[in-house]
Amino acid sequence: MKRNTKWFLSIGVVVILLVLVFSIGIGASRSSNHANGNLKTIRVGVAPGPYGDMAKNIIGPLLKRHGYQVRITEFNDYIQPNKALNSGEINANLFQHRVYLQTFSQQNHLKLTAMGTVPTLGMGIYSNRIKSLNALHDGATVSLANDPSNLARSLQLLAANHLITLKNNINAATASISDIAANPHRLVFKTLDAAQLPQSRSNVDLALIPGNFAWNAKIRPSSALALEKLQESYKNVFVVKTDQKNSAFAKAVRQVLNSNDFRQRIADSQFKDFAKPNSWR
Known part of the structure; x- marks a missing residue:
């Protein structure tokens, strides 16, 4: 009787272990299916x-x-x-x-x-021709993004670096070239599609390039003559x-x-x- 009892207990333990292993396998399979197929x-x-x-x-x-x-x-x-x-x-x-x-x-x-x-990553002022904004000459050419918000942002960056002055009481977020009040260096502006700005550096003195296009062109932010201090809205x-x-x-x-x-x-x-x-x- 004892021998039969031990035998049945052994069989029971084996069955329980098999059930547990089978259940874990199904759970893992379902988890894998969720991760890969669902x-x-x-x-x-x-x-x-x-x-x-x-x-x-x-x-x-x-x-x-x-x-x-x-x-x-x-x-x-x-x-x-x-x-x-x-x-x-x-x-x-x-x-x-x-x-x-x-x-x-x-x-x-x-x-x-x-x-x-x-x-x-913020917008930067980049140049292949000068090493410092202090070296900028009168009549220099500047390339800017032609979409309204990035154009306004470019003008704000130029104003922040004292290269231009914007008119008072304008909406800085929608500023355009017509909103420039003073241009002491007589800068000549060329507006381009933002994707063309990295390549424009070979044809202009300054290029104001949004961060994502500078990054894509492998232009290091550390090489910028100036970087904008990003507002939350930008x-x-x-x-x-x-x-x-x-x-x-x-x-x-x-x-x-x-x-x-x-x-x-x-x-x-x-x-x-x-x-x-x-x-x-």
């Missing part, structure tokens, strides 16, 4: 510059924890990422600051909403269509951008010296 693909539009890498290598892995697989779609200008988002070709974009988003959306009757701010934002701002994906984005994991990954990355969102202080 992710919802999200397409994020970017322009040339560092933000495609930021979306792919930092934001993407964090969103994967929420069930989303990020795919990057790169555009060559500042216009198509917003139009593609509005048409549904992509689900989100990361390339623009709030001022540009507001200006472009109003002008093109788009309903787009920022989910949060990311670390951002830091880049992660954007979705307004009718999706309360979606599960949008909520996941907000959680990621506000997380300590995001901050730590930025601190350990090539983006560590970018201007941080004010909320990080």
Whole structure:
């Protein structure tokens, strides 16, 4: 009787162990399937510059924890990422600051909403001809972005470095060349598409280049003759269509951008010296 009891107990233990192993295997399989097969693909539009890498290598892995697989779609200008988002070709974009988003959306009757701010590389004044702004000669040529918000931003950077003076009582966010009150160096301005500004350095004395295009052209920020001090409204934002701002994906984005994991990954990355969102202080 004792021998039979021991035999039955042994069989019971083996059966329990087999059940546990089988259950763990099924759980692992389900977990693996969730990680690899049940992710919802999200397409994020970017322009040339560092933000495609930021979306792919930092934001993407964090969103994967929420069930989303990020795919990057790169555009060559500042216009198509917003139009593609509005048409549904992509689900989100990361390339623009709030001022540009507001200006472009109003002008093109788009309903787009920022989910949060990311670390951002500011605009710089670059030159292949001079080593210091003190060496700038009268009549020098200056290339600027031709889109309204970056043009205004360029003029503010020139004014901050005492190269021009802007008129009083103007909206600095929408300033244009006609709003220049004084141009003591008689600077000659050439407005170009922002993507052409890095190449323009060989044809002008100064080029004011937004950070993402400078980065894409492998122009080191340390080589700038001057860098702007970014206001919060000029830091880049992660954007979705307004009718999706309360979606599960949008909520996941907000959680990621506000997380300590995001901050730590930025601190350990090539983006560590970018201007941080004010909320990080």
